[in-house]
Amino acid sequence: MRMLKFLLQKELKQIFRDPAIIVILFIMPTIQLLILPAAADYEIKNINLGVVDHDHSDYSRQMIEKITSSGYFRLRDYSPSFKQGLKAIETDKTDLILEIPAHFERDLVKDNESTLFVAVDAINGVKAGLGGAYLQQIIAEYNQQVRMQWIQAPRMNPQPAIDVTSADWYNPHMNYKAFMVPGILVMLVTMIGSSFASNNIVREKEMGTIEQINVSPIKKYQFILGKLIPFWLLALSVLTIGLIIARVVYGIVPVGSYLTVYAFASIYLVAVLGLGLLLSTYAQTQQQSMLVSFFVTMIFNLMSGLYTPIESMPMWAQWITRFNPVSYFIEVMRMVVLKGSSLGDIRFHIFIIIGFAIFFNSWAIFNYSKRVG
């Protein structure tokens, strides 16, 4: 126990006497938390519209006006031909083209039917899908409006109609930041926890100071604990700063309790730090360890459901996400903060993370050898 105390003292001194580390640990995450959510706004709005109007009728004008006043579309280009409209898509000036054929109004009135052509830049599939759907919705509304001008509306629906209403729970204003901030916070805490811990040990290896520890009577588990506890505390303080920023800057007050967040985070960090230690036992140089932890963090982040929904991934990729501790914490964080889930609701997540923690740490202790080479 006394031995552990000395080790902790040494580690904490080492950390706090390096001003660069303090900056990286506390100021970087703060800045990131202020900038990232502003940048990571994936709401589909401001779709740039290009119009090719061959008809120049009242109807075509009315419809374009209805589309542009909907709030989703911005009229960016008005071309005389489809070919020129396409140029605007090629240069990223517009996202979709609405082509109104000649005699649009005449056909609609005389033949009861008229066809519009829509071409969407589909490189970004979601934007294309939603953009196309919004446009069709508005066109259908306009269609209804035109119909009303010509036919007297019957008192009762002539045909069976289903009225679909939708409700958006937990985030009625569709605030994208409320979704991103908790996730980004998890990412930051993870990055700091795992890569710092792993670098720290490899640095001792590279500097040769680890030999001093190896020849001392310090036990393996004491050494690992001595490395783990300081970073565990640091990561928790980063989490606290993050939660304060979320509350003060973004007005995100968890629906659930902070206690649930901390309870989960403290177990989670043990798992993540264990992984960092494990990586460090395999690396010889800092370059190697950085590269590996970089690689791992990157996969963890992108495969965590932070940016893209996990359900959309193919089955094998979903399996990979199950071995990714980050995905559990992000899910838990969003559940607690937005939906108010309790410890009981997240019990499976907790069991799994405890499993990760035991697995990574025992492997790390097993693999840490006091022998050189």
Add this chain to the structure above:
Amino acid sequence: MRQFLIFVKKEWLHIWRDRRTLFILIWMPIVQIILYGFALTNEVKNSNIAIFDQSRDVASKAISDEIAASRYFNLVKNVYSYKDIGATFRQGKIRMAIVFPENFSYELLHTNNAQIQLIADASDPNTANTLTNYAAAIINDYQQSLNQNQQLPYTIKAQVRMLYNPELKGAYGFVPGVMALVLMLVCAMMTSIAIVREKEMGTMEVILVSPLQPFRIIIAKTVPYLFVSLLNIISILLLSVYVLDVPIRGSLTLLMAESTLFTITSLSVGILISNSAKTQQAAMFASMMSLFLPTLLFSGFLFPIENMPLPLQILSNVVPSKWYYIIIKDIMIKGLGFTAVWKETLILVGMTAALLGISIRKFKIRLA
């Protein structure tokens, strides 16, 4: 020249003999492109839903079946009260709940007007929106099938064509983005660490007292990484064409030339970082903060730049990956030629020149 080549050889041996690092350098991009190419997609499908059916009649059953059969939805649970819906949401089991009121079929056939409520978990706003749209479309189809034979008067039809990516596959947008990410990482981070390492180890002193000019030292450091990166580009392109089915519609030569240019840009960023960093750890964190995240955020492949606040939009212009992403997207996916990307190319050339200029000026031939 001979001295220069000897230096290049020395650097090459550094990389070559560190098999573990080389292994990662070669395999990292391959693993990434496969992983992200397949897994990173914004498409919404297989979303778990619950149905709260209070009427349990022909019509509600038919609609439930239609929805469960679609590839967007995955019916996991039948719930029996609103409270149940809330509990299921809180456990994170479903994304949306569909509520049929009592006497659904009766209302539909007799008053010609029935209601369905879609409750989406809007903590993820985009998915919620997309799911609501999909479900409404399926319900709408069912409704149309009820009154098949009647042709409505004054109908405006819209024919929608998806350009470049008719199947709306996620990989089309992500492959160019991952290319930018990987190149930036490999080139910038690895060179910066390699140079700082010499400082930390003290071997920099040996190099500095050699008769070689500082400028040449820097170039010699980067040449091997340039080759590794080119190898990476080739493997990424092969994978995207043969494994991910992402076509190269434009000229391959142009694509390679632009990629080489971007590699050089990234290498110069790495050199610049190495000039100011003292320890490998600092170099790595500088690379991570100034390269990895900005590339992820500001290249436009994950998040639309036009949604960002104006200061960030302006900031995104100094991120080289943004321009590279546009170039690659134009050449690879849209199949455009040099006339479409000359402006972006010029910007990259300018950035590279500026970065190299600064790093050569700042290169210290004296140790602190």
